[in-house]
Amino acid sequence: MSKLRVSCFSISLDGYGAGPGQDEQNPLGRNGAELHGWFLTTRPFQSMHGPSAQGTTGLDDDFARRGAENLGAWIMGRNMFGPVRGPWPDERWRGWWGENPPYHVPVFVLTHHARRPLEMEGGTTFHFVTGGIEEALGRARQAAGSADIRVGGGAATIRQYLRAGLIDELHLAVSPVLLGSGESLLGGLDLRALGYRVTEHVASPAATHVLLQRGPAT
Amino acid sequence: MSKLRVSCFSISLDGYGAGPGQDEQNPLGRNGAELHGWFLTTRPFQSMHGPSAQGTTGLDDDFARRGAENLGAWIMGRNMFGPVRGPWPDERWRGWWGENPPYHVPVFVLTHHARRPLEMEGGTTFHFVTGGIEEALGRARQAAGSADIRVGGGAATIRQYLRAGLIDELHLAVSPVLLGSGESLLGGLDLRALGYRVTEHVASPAATHVLLQRGPAT
Numbered sequence: 001m002s003k004l005r006v007s008c009f010s011i012s013l014d015g016y017g018a019g020p021g022q023d024e025q026n027p028l029g030r031n032g033a034e035l036h037g038w039f040l041t042t043r044p045f046q047s048m049h050g051p052s053a054q055g056t057t058g059l060d061d062d063f064a065r066r067g068a069e070n071l072g073a074w075i076m077g078r079n080m081f082g083p084v085r086g087p088w089p090d091e092r093w094r095g096w097w098g099e100n101p102p103y104h105v106p107v108f109v110l111t112h113h114a115r116r117p118l119e120m121e122g123g124t125t126f127h128f129v130t131g132g133i134e135e136a137l138g139r140a141r142q143a144a145g146s147a148d149i150r151v152g153g154g155a156a157t158i159r160q161y162l163r164a165g166l167i168d169e170l171h172l173a174v175s176p177v178l179l180g181s182g183e184s185l186l187g188g189l190d191l192r193a194l195g196y197r198v199t200e201h202v203a204s205p206a207a208t209h210v211l212l213q214r215g216p217a218t
Numbered sequence: 219m220s221k222l223r224v225s226c227f228s229i230s231l232d233g234y235g236a237g238p239g240q241d242e243q244n245p246l247g248r249n250g251a252e253l254h255g256w257f258l259t260t261r262p263f264q265s266m267h268g269p270s271a272q273g274t275t276g277l278d279d280d281f282a283r284r285g286a287e288n289l290g291a292w293i294m295g296r297n298m299f300g301p302v303r304g305p306w307p308d309e310r311w312r313g314w315w316g317e318n319p320p321y322h323v324p325v326f327v328l329t330h331h332a333r334r335p336l337e338m339e340g341g342t343t344f345h346f347v348t349g350g351i352e353e354a355l356g357r358a359r360q361a362a363g364s365a366d367i368r369v370g371g372g373a374a375t376i377r378q379y380l381r382a383g384l385i386d387e388l389h390l391a392v393s394p395v396l397l398g399s400g401e402s403l404l405g406g407l408d409l410r411a412l413g414y415r416v417t418e419h420v421a422s423p424a425a426t427h428v429l430l431q432r433g434p435a436t
Contacts, residue, residue, distance in 0.1 A: 013392075013416065013428060014404045015233055031410075174231075174392070176419035176428055180410030186232045187405060192249075192398030198231065201394035203421030210231060210394055 002141065003148045003168040006158055007067030009185070010035035010173045010207070016182035017155035024083040027096055034177045038206035044068050048102040059204040063171060072144025074103050075136050077157035078111040081126065087113045094118060095126065106143040108136040110157060133160050155183040165194055168214055173207040220359065221366045221386040224376055225285030227403070228253035228391045228425070234400035235373035242301040245314055252395045256424035262286050266320040277422040281389060290362025292325040293354050295375035299327045299344065306333050313344065324361040326354040328375060351378050373401040383412055386432055391425040 011017050012035055019029030026032065039045050042064035078084075082093045095101055095118075104123040115128040129136040140149045151161055161167045172185075191212065200211035229235050230253055237247030244250065257263050260282035296302075300311045313319055313336075322341040333346040347354040358367045369379055379385045390403075409430065418429035 013390075014407075014409060172231075174426070176416040178410040178414060178416060178430070180408035180412075184405075187402075189232075190398035191232060192396045194398075196396055198394040198396065201421075201423070201426075203419075203426055205419070208392070208419075208421055208426040212396070 002072070002144055002146055004137065004151065004161070004166055005148050006151050006153075006167055006170040006172075008039060008064060008171060008173060009153060009158065010039065010175050011185050012175055012177050012179040012182075014178050014180065015184050015186055016179040017153065017158075017185040019179050019182040022079060022083070027083070029179075029182050031177075031179055032182065034179070035175045037175060037177075038173055038204060039064055041206075059202060059209065060173075060206055063173065063209050067150070067171065070148050071105055071150050072147025073105050073140035073149045074107040074152050075133075075140050075149060075157070075161075076107060076109055076152040077154050078109055080153050080157070081109045081111075088115050091115070091118070094120070100124075106140070108140050108143075110136055133157075133164060133166070137161075137166060155185045158185065159189060162189055162191065162194065165214070170196070170212040172210050172212070174210065175207050220290070220362055220364055222355065222369065222379065222384055223366050224369050224371075224385060224388040224390075226257060226282060226389060226391060227371060227376065228257065228393050229403050230393055230395050230397040230400075232396050232398065233402050233404055234397040235371065235376075235403040237397050237400040240297060240301070245301070247397075247400050249395075249397055250400065252397070253393045255393060255395075256391055256422060257282055259424075277420060277427065278391075278424055281391065281427050285368070285389065288366050289323060289368050290365025291323050291358035291367045292321050292370050293351075293358050293367060293375070293379075294325060294327055294370040295372050296327055296329040298371050298375070299329075305331045309333070309336070312336060312338070318342075324358070326358050326361075328354055351375075351382060351384070355379075355384060373403045376403065377407060380407055380409065380412065383432070388414070388430040390428050390430070392428065393425050 009017065019032035022029045038060045042061040044064040081095055084093050100121040101124045106125050106127060108127050108129050111128050112130060114130050118126040129139065151158055151167065195214045196212045197215060198210055199213045202209050227235060237250035240247045256278045260279040262282040299313055302311050318339040319342040324343050324345060326345050326347050329346050330348060332348050336344040347357065369376055413432045414430045415433055416428055417431045420427050
């Protein structure tokens with residue numbers, strides 16, 4: 001059955017999914033890039049940016065690969081799509097990823113400001129959804145069919161879906177760094193009460209990987 | 219040189235050092251015992267409660283052993299000493315640990331309510347300090363000489379010492395469990411700005427161990 005998944009979401013030891021001060025120069029916020037050390041060396045990441053035989057193998061790579069498997073649609077918050085805030089001044093911002101983004105499926109971008117769909121190379125089309133998380137999920141389910149849907153981020157978007165009890169599975173990579181401030185992923189959220197349990201826990205030198213799955217709330 | 223250390227402090231994946239609802243029946247708060255799975259099987263723990271040849275060896279055991287080495291004094295918050303709140307009604311509460319507590323050195327208990335020192339078997343004496351964290355540290359330094367001082371907990375006590383920039387080294391064991399609520403160890407504390415860096419990161423099936431050390435603030 002199609003699952004709503006978060007995969008490969010990196011957080012710091014102190015729980016932040018991005019650093020403070022996100023802008024066009026710092027899409028991950030200040031020091032936020034430190035969260036992603038484990039991912040940058042993997043084959044799935046390397047193959048987005050060149051010949052696919054590059055990159056490490058092993059635990060980090062396995063998780064990166066699992067994260068990319070069986071996806072029929074993505075959902076992301078507007079800040080993950082770009083640094084533009086408020087109404088779209090024009091259609092010039094086309095995402096962080098160039099003309100051939102690494103999604104290759106429909107991507108539903110949550111925003112308060114309507115915009116025409118944006119068809120990119122390689123199968124990625126960005127759809128701008130103004131009706132909230134349930135509307136985005138409904139449209140993503142239609143697009144994905146029996147494949148899974150991945151909520152990319154950022155933290156605020158994932159928190160909305162978690163609060164609504166909609167996420168089936170959450171893979172976090174806890175990186176051994178301190179950010180000190182930024183966007184907290186889990187602060188104030190009672191995942192235990194929402195029915196989540198840790199079902200996998202394994203570490204590489206670069207990150208501790210944990211899988212949370214949702215069962216009946218207790 | 220004598221260090222002020224936190225060792226073997228267990229937190230959940232969502233950052234809690236104890237569960238909610240601490241009382242005499244639940245000294246670690248609701249579900250808080252789940253944090254300590256990695257520790258309960260180690261030789262240092264087993265040897266507190268019976269013949270010392272019991273217990274696992276390996277990574278968890280190594281960290282438990284390091285945590286117990288070279289200690290000349292302990293500091294703890296009053297809630298770690300016991301469930302009594304407010305003025306001491308009498309001297310009947312003598313700690314959670316029976317007549318021979320597993321410290322064997324002077325232990326300085328932070329409290330707002332004066333009480334006479336309590337000498338136990340095996341070298342442990344509980345001293346009740348009403349002058350705050352600096353006074354407790356000063357007295358612990360005198361008692362410890364060149365040995366280290368360990369801040370046992372709870373989270374609120376450790377946070378006070380972290381905020382004051384007094385802790386040299388912090389070993390955390392992140393257990394693969396969700397508590398959902400309770401006492402957050404790092405929430406709202408900017409350890410990066412306080413000068414802490416991750417200097418070790420390694421995991422067993424039962425916990426991810428991280429060592430944070432303090433350098434110059436950046």
